Amino acid sequence: MSIRSALVIGGGVAGPVAATALQMAGIEARVFEAYSGPAVNIGSSLGFAPNGLAALDVVGAGDAVRRLALPIRHSAMSLGHKTIEMPTAADLEPQQLVDRSDLHTALHDHAVAAGISFEYDKRLVRVDEHADRVTAHFADGTSATADILIGCDGVKSTVRTLIDPKAPGANYTGMLGFGAPSGATVDVPAHTMIFAFGKNAYYLYWVGPDGRVGWGANLPSKRYMTVGEARAIPSEQWLRTMRDTYGEDVPGADLVRHTRPEDLVVSGGLHIMPPVPHWHRGRMVLVGDSVHAPSNSTGQGASLAIESAIQLARCLRDFDDPTTAFTAYERFRRPRVEAIAARGAKINHAKTPGPVMRKVMPALMPLMFGSAKLQQIMRREQGYRIDWAAPVDEKAELAWA
The missing domain is CATH 3.50.50.60 (FAD/NAD(P)-binding domain)
Known part of the structure; x- marks a missing residue:
């Protein structure tokens, strides 16, 4: 060699x-x-x-x-008044959530x-x-x-x-990343991830092994910020911004309100190459x-x-x-x-999504997640295996x- x-x-x-x-x-x-x-x-x-x-x-x-890790055996998409179960492959190991x-x-x-x-x-x-x-x-x-x-x-x-x-x-996605445990009381089945499209921004949440609700936010921001720049802003200020952003969402508003500043994890700008x-x-x-x-x-x-x-x-x-x-x-x-x-x-x-897209998403999402093509794509992504020998x-x- x-x-x-x-x-x-x-x-x-x-x-x-x-x-x-x-x-x-x-x-x-x-x-x-x-x-x-x-x-x-x-x-x-x-x-x-x-x-x-x-x-x-x-x-x-x-x-x-x-x-x-926490195994995520089920996931669903919340579109306000409507929740759509997302497809999973029964013969594949569940997705894991890890810090x-x-x-x-x-x-x-x-x-x-x-x-x-x-x-x-x-x-x-x-x-x-x-x-x-x-x-x-x-x-x-x-x-x-x-x-x-x-x-x-x-x-x-x-x-x-x-x-x-x-x-x-790397290109900036136009969103900043945040995450935290919340003291809010939210009805989420165990080992389940909820992807929520709020009125102004996307977020997701789940219940951890300790019974606390964990949540993550993708906050729209025209200004790109490095991790250092974003963390230089006090967590209290970020939480005020997120209260304004998610204030009309359920349970988004409660998740933010019951998050302690010292628990907020700030990740800065999200990228895609x-x-x-x-x-x-x-x-x-x-x-x-x-x-x-x-x-x-x-x-x-x-x-x-x-x-x-x-x-x-x-x-x-x-x-x-x-x-x-x-x-x-x-x-x-x-x-x-x-x-x-x-x-x-x-x-x-x-x-x-803009106002028009938000109106049509409840009709489009069930069709998309129920499509055989999407399930085929996900299986090809997640079923990949390396034969080292x-x-x-x-x-x-x-x-x-």
């Missing part, structure tokens, strides 16, 4: 999984993270799809996440237990490329060298810009949100990142040189992730696109 070592830039979701899978493929991997420690306190709960859990099972981390910080911690700890090393305060500033290796240089003056470099550094990826200075950045022309160059390649961050509406962001991390490791295991491995990886991953991203972009438009078969992989 000509590829024996890798530098993994980013220690969030994709990075620890990529490093663990690379080790399984016989490639030594080290993870370099810009933060001063494991990424925690970076967001609220996220939905974890069955295909993501199946992918984690490949590297042995699935059960660690299951122990932290993002808990997910990061579980993946980090699993990788460390597998022997993966992490280095912190390592903000990548440049890369020197050579015929047979790459050298990463960090802001603290240190450097590291390996056969390849993998960018798992998120939507604001430095590696993406190094591969292609003209690469597009447009198609990235170049996934790799030379001995550098992209994985996860750095190259295919779908809207949070898909419930697939973390799952797709994990799939890609493992599939890249398979390609590097099965092909002798980086160019061949990277090309195969992009060729069969791109159609799947871009199809899911396109679906998410359409859902985003429905989250901020099998050689990479591009034709078989493309059947999941």
